[in-house]
Structure formats: C-alpha cells, structure tokens
Amino acid sequence: MAEYDYGDPGFFNASNDSSQGHEHFLQFSKLFLPCMYVVVFLCGLVGNSLVLVIYIFYQKLKSLTDVLLMNLPLADLVFVCTLPFWAYAGIHEWVFGKVMCKTLLGIYTLNFYTSMLILTCITVDRFIAVVQATKAYNQQAKRMAWGKAVCLSIWVVSLLVSLPQIIYGNVLYLDKPVCGYHNEEISTMVLATQMTLGFFLPLLAMIVCYSVIIKTLLQARGFQKHKPLKIIFLVVAVFLLPQTPFNLVKLIRSASWEYHTMTSFHYAITVTEAIAYLRACLNPVLYAFVGLKFRKNFWKLVKDAGCLPYLGVSSQRQCSEDTSRTASASRNMEATSMFQL
Structure with missing residues (x-):
C-alpha cells in the first residue's frame, strides 16, 4: 500500500526529473515493494501467530500489559494479511475492486493507530508499575478490570480516525488502476492526524515516561538493572528507527508540491515506507521473545508440538536454562515489575 498512490497523478508522469529516471524508479518499485511485502507478510504471519498462540493457550494474563501485548500481535496479524494484495x-x-480497496486502506490505518496507541498504553502502564509500584500492586485487580475497556477504546478510536481513508478510498485510473485517494484536503488532514496521534504524542509519552522510569531504576537497589534498561532502550529504538524516517519524509514532501514531482523523493517514500512496515515483524521479537516468561512458554509449545526430538538435546538444555534464568530474573526484578512478560 504505497503512500505515493495517494498523491497526485504527476507521480505517473514525467516531472522535474528525467523521464528515463522516472522509468527506472517505476521498475525499482515494481520489484522492491512486492519483495518487501512478501518478506514482512511471511515473517509477520509466523511471528505474530506464534505470539497469539502462546498468549491464548500458555500465557496467563496477569497484568494490563499482558492484555495489551495480546492485542498488539492481533493488530499486526490483520495488517500483514493485507500485504499479498x-x-x-x-x-x-489493482484488480480487487472498490470495496476491497476501502477495506484494505482502512485496515492499514487501523493497524497504524492501534499499534501506536497500544505501545503508548504499555508505556503508561509500565510507568505506573515502576514509579508507583506499591499503589500499582494494590490496585492490580482493578487495573486488570480496566484492561478490556482500554483495549476496546483503542480499537474504537483507531477505527474512527481511520474513517477518512475508508470513506475516500477509491480505485483511481492513472496509467493503470491503483487503490488510493486523490484529495489534497483529505490527504493533509490524514497526514496531520497520523503525525499527531500516531507519532508525536506516543513519542512524547515514551520520552517522558521512560526518562522517569530510567531514573527510578537507577536509584533502586537490590536488583539487576541492566535487563530492564536494555528493554527500555529496545522499546524506544523499535519505535523510532523504523517509523521516524518515513514520517520525516512525508512531512518534508507535504511542505511543498514540488516534492510530489521529484523522482528522488518517491525513492525515499518507497524505501522508508518499507522500513516502517518492518515493525510488524519486530514487535513480536521485542515485546514477546525478549521476555523470559515468554521463552519458557515457547519451549512448552515446542515440547507439546513434539518438535524437541527433531531439535536435539541442545534445545531441551536451552529450555532448562531459560527456566532457571526465569526463576532467577523473576526474583531480581520483582521489586520493580518493569516488564512482566
């Protein structure tokens, strides 16, 4: 779902750049984007499906973060299933018709907002769990009860802000039929909403909350600091690295219509958009596989599936080592409740 399909038809015509350079870009995007879509689809499908299976059948939802984490791979799974189209x-x-066009555009935007709002809620929840640990522990049952309402609210809000793409999405006939929309006012409104609600506000929440969390952890005693700090840095990195270049390029392009006709900027949009989609693959790794409790449940799944004999003794030994480390790390991190994964 390339962003340039939303822009003006000048994208498909000769512009400031040479016609030959533009043709080269069309050939590049015709090969690069489908390959990236397939890679993200395969990795995201396997990773997010595995996370959902473990959360549903093996992982007990003991905290609000657990509830939120289960919704994150669900949103990513729905999104990656649109990539083959x-x-x-x-x-x-585009041969799938107007209804599918609106639906897939809506799913993309729904995933974007849902993922970012979930990550923001996880950030706030971890802030409360670390900075106000005693109060958070005493109100754990109450916070869990609020968890379903929070998740439902996230999905509803994300659907509401996705309505412009669903309403105005259409099949455009340029050099060939493409799915998108061509309305400057709508494009500006969508971009402004995405930048504010889907990027800058979550970024601000992460910077503020994680700054206080890091300060609190550094002042705490009697626990291993490096593990929670490592997770914090990974959280910020996986949010910033894939998403920031794409958002910056979109902001720069929106500053002047001339960028819409520059082939070089279409290269930038195409590459950074593909990088931004990688978060659908990175989220399962970061928010699940870095968790010791999750790895323990993963090996339970492997054992129940009868895969251990094929993986060899080393896998069983790894399972035992992970279990041992889980018990040790749980004792060390219990005081802070940083990431109960």
Whole structure:
C-alpha cells in the first residue's frame, strides 16, 4: 500500500526529473515493494501467530500489559494479511475492486493507530508499575478490570480516525488502476492526524515516561538493572528507527508540491515506507521473545508440538536454562515489575 498512490497523478508522469529516471524508479518499485511485502507478510504471519498462540493457550494474563501485548500481535496479524494484495497490485494493477480497496486502506490505518496507541498504553502502564509500584500492586485487580475497556477504546478510536481513508478510498485510473485517494484536503488532514496521534504524542509519552522510569531504576537497589534498561532502550529504538524516517519524509514532501514531482523523493517514500512496515515483524521479537516468561512458554509449545526430538538435546538444555534464568530474573526484578512478560 504505497503512500505515493495517494498523491497526485504527476507521480505517473514525467516531472522535474528525467523521464528515463522516472522509468527506472517505476521498475525499482515494481520489484522492491512486492519483495518487501512478501518478506514482512511471511515473517509477520509466523511471528505474530506464534505470539497469539502462546498468549491464548500458555500465557496467563496477569497484568494490563499482558492484555495489551495480546492485542498488539492481533493488530499486526490483520495488517500483514493485507500485504499479498498490495504485492500483487504492485506487480500488476489493482484488480480487487472498490470495496476491497476501502477495506484494505482502512485496515492499514487501523493497524497504524492501534499499534501506536497500544505501545503508548504499555508505556503508561509500565510507568505506573515502576514509579508507583506499591499503589500499582494494590490496585492490580482493578487495573486488570480496566484492561478490556482500554483495549476496546483503542480499537474504537483507531477505527474512527481511520474513517477518512475508508470513506475516500477509491480505485483511481492513472496509467493503470491503483487503490488510493486523490484529495489534497483529505490527504493533509490524514497526514496531520497520523503525525499527531500516531507519532508525536506516543513519542512524547515514551520520552517522558521512560526518562522517569530510567531514573527510578537507577536509584533502586537490590536488583539487576541492566535487563530492564536494555528493554527500555529496545522499546524506544523499535519505535523510532523504523517509523521516524518515513514520517520525516512525508512531512518534508507535504511542505511543498514540488516534492510530489521529484523522482528522488518517491525513492525515499518507497524505501522508508518499507522500513516502517518492518515493525510488524519486530514487535513480536521485542515485546514477546525478549521476555523470559515468554521463552519458557515457547519451549512448552515446542515440547507439546513434539518438535524437541527433531531439535536435539541442545534445545531441551536451552529450555532448562531459560527456566532457571526465569526463576532467577523473576526474583531480581520483582521489586520493580518493569516488564512482566
């Protein structure tokens, strides 16, 4: 679902750059984007499906963060399942009709907002769990009760802010049929909403909350500091590294219409958009596989699936080592309740 499909039809015509350079870009995007879509689809499908299976059948939802974490792979899984459609359209043309166009545009935007709002809620929840640990522990049952309401609210809000893409999405006939929309006012409104609600506000929440969390952890005693600090840095990195370049390029392009006709900027949009989609693959790794409790449940799943004999003795030994480390780390981190994964 390339962002440039939303721009003006000048994208498909000769512009400030040479016609030959533009043709080279069309060939590049025709190969690069579908390949990236397929990679993200395969990795995201396996990773997020595995996370959901473990959360549903093995992981007990003991905290609000657990509830939020289960919704994160669900949102990413729905999103990655749309990528084969965009891959086919990138190679050929849009053949799936107007209804599918609106639906897939809506799913993309829904995933974008849902993921960012979930990460923001996780940030706030971890802030409360660390900075106000005693109060958070005493009100754990109450916070869990609020968890379902919070998740439902996130999905509803994300759906509401996705309505412009659903309403105005359409099949455009340029050089070939493409799925998108061509309305300058709507494009500006969508971009402003995405930048504010989907990027800058979550970024501000992460900077403020994690700054206080790091300060609190550094002042605490009697626990291993490096593990929670490592997770914090990974949280910020996985949010900033894939998403920031894409958002910056979109902001720069929106500053002047001339950027819409520059082939070099279409290269930038295409590459940074593909990088931004990688978060659908990184989220399962970061928010699940770095957790000792999750790895323990993963090996339980492998054992129940009968895969250990094929993986060898080393896998069983790894399972035992992970279990031992889980018990040790749980004792060390219990005082802070940083990431109960």
